[in-house]
Amino acid sequence: MAKYFLLSLFCLSKLSVTNAQIKKFTIPDSLINKTYEELNKSFTSNYYDTLRCKVYLNTILSKSIKEKNYHYQARAYCNLSYYEELESDKLRLIDKSIEVSHNLNDKSYLLLPYSFKGFYYYNKSLYASALESYLKMLEIAEEVNSLNYIDIAKHNIGLLKTEIGKHEEALPLLRESFIYEKQRKEMDTSSYLESMLSLAKSYTYNKILDSATIYNRKGVIYSKRSYPRTYEPFIFNEGINLFYKNKIYESSDSINKALSLMDIKNPQQTNLFVIGEFYRGKIQEKLANENSALSHYLKLDTLVQKNQLFLAEVRDGYEFVINSYDRLKKRDKQLEYINKLLHFDSIVYSQRNYLTNKLFKEFDKPRLLREKELIINELNSNTKNTKVLLWLSISFSLITLFMFYFQYQKRKLLKIRFNKLLKPDVLVTAEIKHLQNEENSSDIGVPEEIIKSVLSGLEKMEKQEFYLKQNITVQSVSKSLGTNSKYLSKIINSQKNKTFIKYINDLRINYVVERLKKDKKLRQFSIQGLAEEIGFNKAESFSTAFKKNTGIQPSYFIKKLNANK
Missing domain, CATH: 1.10.10.60 (Homeodomain-like)
Structure with a gap:
């Protein structure tokens, strides 16, 4: 869960705020004489009430545009983005906030919109764009010495490292963020618990399972008491942690409980449902319930395709589906999911430049392509467009094969260079010696x-x-x-x-x-x-x-x- 500033719950709301609506908005008589401070106070104290927040924010925006108050105008655009239902308009409002903030002498006004922009991309698994926003935010935060935003940037970069599998590198960043939040003079409960949640998750992926359990349990207690938003994610975290402890039934109970309390329509929780179906499938595999495992992995794929969330963590689910259809002799389905896996991998590589070792260890690419050609041959007699399908398949296979051959040659060359360095007393470059010429x-x-x-x-x-x-x-x-x-x-x-x-x-x-x-x-x-x-x-x-x-x-x-x- 990425950390951002102040208004984290606003993403749960649905509201479309277009340019036309802003122009048509009329300030209510009861708010005409209110100051910016009074309007902002009303807004922050009613952030659960979507309709009221809409009125307060549009009043601030209309008033600030008319009076050319860029400070409040920048904040209003940024906060309105949380209520925007259309994704293109959500990003447009954030970019508008950045544009207005550039007109100010105070660079600190850029921190909030860059934080929101990074969070926007993070939720969509567009990690390269998210990282760009977080690095920009970190640069500005260090320039203006904003310790809060420096912490937020490092925390969220740690989360990005977790998403691409760099768990050992992520852990120190997330631990540092948690310590910062814990030691603040005035503790921000939401930031503290979100840091604890990220740290617990990192402990799980680093196989420090007992520490993960300690923080998950503490998080459940604190969340229930003072910050309900992280209550379900802590239960969910511990469910995954229990899976790696091989406590299968307890893991299943925790994951099912957490998902039952979440809203699948909430875009911030969609990835948890994807991961949840993956671990439900893994649990059924452990219990030797192959049909049930297949069912969960198919639900996983439905969520992936609908939301375009390609999480490397769930890749094994596709391999299970392909192997299941292979055993069932369902060649059409096997071919369908081979293509989905190839597409899944290509998305991971292109968007996050992330390549897992399991790609070669657990599902060899050349074997996958050979299987694909055999299946196509089996289907030729029953397919009307055989030639078109064959040529498309061969072209795609050749491109894919070339990509993996290139990667293979690169790894082979690196290995040769590494082995050369292992030889005793081998100097790295040409020997440093006196030529004595x-x-x-x-x-x-x-x-x-x-x-x-x-x-x-x-x-x-x-x-x-x-x-x-x-x-x-x-x-x-x-x-x-x-x-x-x-x-x-x-x-x-x-x-x-x-x-x-x-x-x-x-x-x-x-x-x-x-x-x-x-x-x-x-x-x-x-x-x-x-x-x-x-x-x-x-x-x-x-x-x-x-x-x-x-x-x-x-x-x-x-x-x-x-x-x-």
Whole structure:
């Protein structure tokens, strides 16, 4: 559940607010002389009453447009978006709020609409667009030092990491958000419970199941007492957590109870119904009730297709359906769900750039395509448009096959590069050695005794790991060697066949590769932490140097090292 500011319950309401309606709106006589503060207070104290909120917000908007009060105008557009039923108008109102906010000198007015925009995209599983909004919000929040919005942005980015399967990276962000909410002087109950809910969910996906149970139970108690909106999601969370604890019947009870209390028409809860049908199916699989499991997975697909919510977490449900129809010899249905799975995967890849290992481990793509061709052949005798279907299928299969062949070759190349780095004492780039070329020495305009002295000094400094210092320069090194920067640059160019910067970066990358192979604790560092550990100031500079020298990213190298242990 993404965290946003103040008016989270408004998404539950249905109301269409178009430009025509705004123009036609007439301020009631009882509100004509009300101040903005009075109208806003009436609005926030009646946020459950859709009709009243409509009147208050449209009054604020009409009044602010007439008086050119951009501050209240920006807020009114943003808050009205919560009541908008048409999705295109909902986004239009948010964008209008952003447009008006740009006319203000106070950048903090941009925070709320960017938060709403990110939440809008998050609910639609358009994670790339959501991330763009949250990163923009974080940039502005840091600029204006808004701790609340910094927390909201980091929390929601943590949720996005959860959605693409980066659970280990998501957990620290969500834990940090929860601690922030817990330690606030004036606790915001809604934000506190939403942070607790996200943290509990992350604990489940990181298989820290007992901690998840603690927070789920605490959340149920607090929600029931002071914030009903998170009551059902906490019960639902614990239902999934109990499934992973192998407490099947208790898991079923919790999931069923939570879903029975939710509204499937509520767009914020639709994804919970999708996930709920998935775990209902998994539970029936555990109980060996294959027909019942198939029924739940078919309901899952109905929700996915109707709402266009492609959640990677539920992918196994499609594989079960395909295998079931295979056993039942229902080739038409099997073909239908193979196509749905291929479409499901393509959506996940294109929208979220997310590829799961299970794609190859549990449902091999080449096998899937071969099965598809066999089924098409079986149906040829009963199909009137056989040629059209065949050519469409072959074209689609070739495109899909090319995509996966490209990914396969890429992974194969990365694996070769990784295995090369595992060999003992293998330097990442061409060996750093003295060329000792007399002809080259005389060509660079540096006396031979100085060349020998500098090379000897460099060798000693390399053993002392001087290159791990930050902000190292050719001037500082030449001073340590008792020479000048011009001579040092020439000697390194001639004797080591590289620039000074590349020489330093090569030493750093060689060092970190060997340390990562031996030091498990170092592998737990973030990329920024690793960069600073070996002398880089920025994670981007370190990653670029590592990729240039080794052909792979440092994150990939660490992941493969951990997997090999």
